[in-house]
Amino acid sequence: MPRLRISVRARQNAWGFAFALPAVVLFGVFAVYPILRTFYLSVHRYSLVGTPEYVGAANFRFILTDPGFAQTLRNTGFYALGTYVPVLALALVMALALNTGVPFRNVFRVINFIPVVISWAIVAIVWKILFHHQGLINQALVQLGFERIPWLQSTSAAPWAVIIPSIWKELGFYTVIFLAGLQTIPRIFYEAARIDGAGTLQAFRFITLPLLRPILFFATIIAVIEGVKVFIPQFVMTGGGPSGATKVIAVSIYETAFAFGRMGRAAAMSVLLFAIVLILTLTQNLVYGRDRS
């Protein structure tokens, strides 16, 4: 009875489609639509009232020739690299350290993870006080014979005042991801390498790194996205200041849209943020794909 079989299959598939529907509708309405709408708004002038007015590439021309926005892009790059290069490197070191027989390693693993579960808002508030002119960090610097640093007031120190708490907060997340990766590498590989006379560094270079590559790749992609979309530490600790020294793309989007009411210009910045994420993700994909073959 082929006809019956087809209709049974069709009914099953109808159910299958129905199961996807809640997610599809939510994503359609609250992700795909606003994403497409970002592109639409980026070529319009709109201030939350009235109707959007088509302005062509004017928004892009404005932001791309604005020295303030160029500074914002540089700040974002500086933050992303300044935070996530150390985070990824330190996380790998931490994971290797915790993957040994060191005593209390589960305790260390849990402690190292605590900052990950704390709200960014709280982290930013605490570090803001630690970086106060008379705060604990400057007290320690004075004790060690250095000058106080105006962490949140100087344009050269403020970017670091945002990066340091970020490293503190993000390290545990990547440590756990790397540690999970290390634990999937069969111990027997290392034993075989040792029998063949390989040292610790060689084992790391020829066993650990290649087998960890998919996880390193995943972690770098996540880190890049996290780095360029950063918002809370700058928003809470410095508000993007002093004189724009810590203003990053997301803070700029927020300010342009919700303080200055320029939705179109903010949408153009969003398109740029989107393009940056896309280019960086694709580049990593290419690098990873080439290395793998």
Add this chain to the structure above:
Amino acid sequence: MPGASPRPQRPFVRRLREHPLLLVALLLQSALVLLPLIYMLSTSFKLPVEVFEVPMRWIPRELRIENYVEPLQQRPFVRWFINSTIVAVSVTFLNLVTSVLAGYSFAKFSYPGRNILFGFILATFFIPLEAFIVPLFILVRDLGWLNTYAGLIIPAGGNAFAIFFMRQNIMTLPNDLIEAARIDGASEPRIVLSVILPLMRTAISSIAIFCFMWNWNSFLYPLLVATQDAYRTLPIGLASFESAYSTNYPQLMAVSFLAMLPVLIVFFVLQRQFIEAIALQGVKG
């Protein structure tokens, strides 16, 4: 972990002797992690004038419990806490429903357009919210959802990673299991409830944990959608308290510590699950 061979447990003293430097380094690292939190607790019991005393007094002269009480009378912290709980629990529940159903659909059915739908959802994983927050805000405003629970909850009800993660997990289930249930006459929704759900318990608890954590800490979206005190969530309320009362550091530290406590307690109770949920993200992703 698949493929991992069990590590032989050596006597504690020997392990200590094998890694003395590593142990010291890890102790220092832990101290650096804990220091800001201890500073927070210590400062929260002080008088404002004692905050920047040199040298820093880690144990305050007297414990000013008032620091914990007064802010709660000045600002609706309790309400913000309840809001955060309502929103995070509802969003987590919604995410479980959408991700189990969609994950099952994308893993085990083959209707036309399935791969395109999955592809679209997966693609949004790489697009940060910050890149479409402006039109999203306009949409939520046009729906009349600013300062409502619906506005805080419904748009966050789908998570690309959760759906991907469920799909990967459900794909490992043998098809025979589902076919057998069908032959027994089980309806499709019944199969979800009595075959898929019980087998996906670990994956579901992982998703529950990271959805809850992400949402509890979420900032930019509730900052825009909840502008009235009555609908603010805890992180937004705290940030607004910080900008208004930023000079009273002990009170600021006290409320921050209070806000941190529930998540910290949940974390310590479920720490193994928390860490495994994050670890699986990397391995399965």
